[in-house]
Amino acid sequence: MPSIEPFRFLHTGDLHLDSPFGGLTAEVPADVRELLRGSSTAAWRNVVATALDEQVDFVVIAGDVFEGRSPTLLGQTRFRDGLAQLDAAGIPSFVVHGNHDPMDGRSWAPSLDFPASTTRFGTRRAESVPVLRDGREIARVYGQSYRHPAVSENLAAGFRRKANVPFAIGLLHANVGDVPGHGNYAPCSIEDLRASGMDYWALGHIHKPGRVTDAPLAIYCGIPQGRDPGETGPRGAWLVEVDAAARPTARFVACDVVRWQHLAASIDGLETDEDLLRALREGLGGVAAEADGRSLVVRLRLEGRGPLHGSLRRTGYLSDLRRLLNEERSSSPPWAWLESVSDATQPAVDIAARRGAPDFVGDFLRVAAAARRASRTTDPQEHERWSAALTEAIGPLFDEAPRGRKYLGAARPGADELLGALIDEAELLGLDLLLAAEEERS
């Protein structure tokens, strides 16, 4: 194998600069909001700082620099400023555009001046740009941008390594192997990646950082800053070292400033509010200790079955619990902020037994079970009746109110959910209310 000049580069992408921090279901304190809102740009600054600290030879950015069609000018300015910092340090940068920021002339302010050392790949075909060190080519970057948001062509198939290239890097925003839950843009297969002859694939699109294949080494850079409850754990960029034998090794470097954290806590065996608070404090302390100095947005889910279930179901209890724990939050980062507390605990009753009882509670549970059982195929009439009844029940908000129609479409329970999850939750809520009333009377 011919020997090449060793070098290193930073692989990032999916920056989604200055895009909102989603999934916050409760009112956010000002300082928390400030940190969250600036987290995407702060993470980008960390990426740039990593490149500078590690003295990389160049930086590749695998698309989705911005969130949408109309990125904020601030985000663009910050992006440009970061590239300018790299430029000032003699680090060239290579950018492709993805589905969120296609080169359709609308996503980017055309008059924003990028540094001379920044290469933005075009959309028509895979282009290649050599990376030079003292006039000698050390690597070549191949890339192609999206022309419009929904690119359905297999762009990777158009990447072909040229002869005499010391090290070839494919820079692309793509869905390799149709990863579910993500837009299947620029779809391609691992075989396509292999066929291209690239030595390294710098991929973007999937926000969870990870390796697609080792031969050739193909990596999703992941989003440098998780922005919604689905994007948990450390996020950052990849530092790729290429040795004289042209073997790339990638190391993940966390660049995020705040992390989403799901925390499940069981009420099994807990008797009092104090027990619960103690358990939750322990849980929060545990996740904070493992957060690598980052602040945490914690989504807490209470599970299990026990006497505390009744308390949890009391109006305002969960929000009080959340407020109480958040009052103990550190005033400056890193902190752990409890974003929400959801209750998935079960009452301490034998539901099956109650369902058989000849009383109102039994009636209620039987009605709920009947609604759930009303299958479209076996009992279309009953199914239709329940569907209609529940549709009518949620109608005032989701169907009749213009704003509800307009803005709550995503939250509107679907046909399956109506007679499934919604009934489950309603049954639990109704049961809680009835049991509480029973308790109150007795």
Next chain:
Amino acid sequence: MRIERVEIDGFGRFHDARWELGEGLTVLVGENEAGKSTLLNAIRALLFGFESTRDGRTWYPALGGGRRGGRLVLRTASGERWTVERHGDRGGGGALVVRAPNGNQGGQETLDRLLHGADRDLFMNIFAFGLGELQAIGSLSGEGVRNRIYGAGSGLGGINALDLERRLRAEQEATYKPRGRDTSLETLNGLLARIDELHGEIATLEQQPAEYEAARAELASLAARRVEVAAERLKAAERGERLRRVLVAQPACAELERLQSELAAGDPSDDALPPDAEARYDRRATALEAASGRLRDLDARLERIDARLAEIAPDDRLAAVAAAAAALRDERAVHDGRATELAAARADANRHETGLRELARRSGSWSANELLHADDSIAAVDATREHERALATSRAAFEDRRRRRDALIDEAERDGGVTEREAAGAGLEARAAALEALVRHDIRVESQAAGSVPGWAVAGVLVLAAIGVGAAGVLADAPLAGLVGAAALGVLALAALRLLARGAVPVADRAVLAERAGLAAGATAAEVAAARDEVATERARAALTRDDARRREERGRLIERAERDLEAATAASEAAAAAWVAWLAHRRLPEQLSPESARATLALVDAARRSAADHDEAQRRAEAIAAAAASYDERLASLLRATGREVPQAGPPRAAALVQLVADIERDATLRRQCAELQAERAELASAREPLVAVRDAARSELNALLVALHAADEDALRAAATRAVARRALQAEVRESRAGLIAIAGGEAALPALVAQARELDPSAVEAQREAAQAGVERLDAEEREALTRAGALGERVKVLETSEELGRRRQELAELQARAEAEAHRWAVRAATLRLLGETRQRYERERQPDVVRDAERHFERITGGRWPRIIAPPGEPSVEVETEGGEVRRPEELSRGTAEQLYLALRFGLIEQFTRLAEPLPVVMDEILVNFDPARAARTAAAITDLATRHQVLYFTCQPPTAELLDPDRRHTIALG
């Protein structure tokens, strides 16, 4: 539970009233105004509080007096007795005290428990009602009552399904109300409204990139336009400047032309006159004037000197005596001192004469003359010394003889008393001997008495010791030493034995010895010792007395001889004195004088001689001084005469004349000096005059020569020419200046001709108009430039703002948050909606499948009261009212029934509710007020039977003013209480 007793402290017309109430039915009968309604309302008020309105019907102030309120004594089914006491002046709960059987006190909560949750509504509508409530359909449709119908049904387990639904619905509405306008972000209405707003705001903010691009484009075009404007402005400014120069040059050109023509009109020859001609003339004229002036000054001075010399006339006589007068003036001080000196000399002479006379007086006997001629030779003085020695020697000898004789006599007199002591010392020696013997005796006796060991014993010991020592020495192989020691001890022993033999004196001898010694027989040793010392002293004194006697004999002889010597000395002394007296007489000196005094008198002779000489000397000096003074006066007189002056008498007048003379001489000398100086000065001036005349003449010639050189006839002509020349030169300077100004305006000499030509040719007003147009163009372009700059600045700022604007990001963040919250809320809302639907379905099913017990019970009562006419009541699920069905299946709503039948329906429903309540809780008392008035007799009788039947399970209080009704209910009047 029943009311055992009602006690009213004050309520309406009642005051301090008591009613004991039995179990079952009690009929309270009374006429109108007997207080039936008051009592009914009092029971209600005591249980649930006072009416809060003063409508007059239910207010019931304590008109009869007493504290408004009272108490109910309640007895429960289990036999416990509770007291509910309530007082209050106003509406509402008032002061409530609930007393438990155990004496504990409680309040509203206790009462609520006691009444099993029956609230005011329930009680007033179901348990305590009058005709009014019976007739009102609404009184049964109230929430509390309706909930009882469904909530109290069997199988509900105490659950109030409607209440749950209501609560859920309230929660629903708190979260979201269709068409609600709540803006709080706690509600979905508020969240959705804000989301709507945010979409609008974001849509606006999303125009920012377009605005940014437009701003950048405008900035670029502004920059390009500014380059153009700058070029245009430069051109316009240049043109304006050119025109401005023409405008400025026009008057300057005219002025230059005027000056040039004026210059041409003048005489060019005036230019020949040097610019300094006048100055030069002035300098020479000044020189001439200076020379003439100096000459004039000199002549004037000569004239003044001559005049002065004429005034001065010296006196030669004064000059002749000047030296003599000066000498006299110099001697003047000496002359003035002569009077003093003369007086001093004369005083000296007198003093010396007086001294001489004093010396003569001191000499005692001599006159001055005798004194001056006395013999004070050395021989005379020596003679006095001789006499003096002789006198002294004879006198001393006499004194010595006398003293020696007196001393001897004194000594003899002192020794005279000692002789008598000699006899007293005759027996002294005998006493001394006796004392010595006595002392010896005492010593002996004492030594015998002192030893405790007898003498023989001592001797014996010593002998034995001698033997021992000898034996020891033999035994110890030292035989010689032993023998020597033994021998020595033996000797000692023998001596001791001798002593013993000698000491034996008889004690009786001591008394004799003491007597001899002049002491008592038993005199002590101390007395013996004292006597011994005394005798010793006496013996010494006796020895001395013997020596004195011998010396007295000797002294008698010496005294005799001394007397003889004294006599001889006296004679010699007297001879010496006689010789001295003779010497004194010879010299006529007093005879009492001592030789020393005589020598002092002789010493006066020399002093007298010196005084006489001094006197003569002073006398001579006085005469010389007087002569010198007379000479001085004479010389002065002659001087005065020589200078023709009067001679005043000698003394101060003449001295003053000398002073005057000396002053005149000095003044005359001064005049003479002045005269000499003036003459010298005059000669000097006279010698200087000639050169001055020459200088003046030369200056005059030069002045004239200058005029000739300057072609001027005289000074005036010269000055006129000079004035003209100055004016011409000024004009020429103006021409130059004007031209230089024009060159400056033109911006260079090269541009001058063109400028001058334009200035001459062009019409000033046309030029001004063109210039103004050019200026206006410049200003317009400047304004455009400023505007462009301002606009560019604003755009630049805006670009910066847009580049760093967080607004869009913030709005999107807010939208994301609110969207998430809205969705979460919407989900909760949907869950509640589904729950409500499930609960509603459950309730309907429950109502459909099992008609509530209430309705079934009511149905039974209704059928009984109506005699089977109305056998069925339907309570539609969720409906606030009921329907009835006839035997024939005919369905009527209550409002379609007759008044009496409707009242019977409601009464039946109440009975059903009362029974329903009783199934769940302890039966409460039922209070009815005149409800049978609209019932026909048959139905009234059936109703009365139903009431009586009810009274088997409940306490029933029935109020009526109709005795027949009372009779109907309580035929034997055992349970009837009459009110009023």
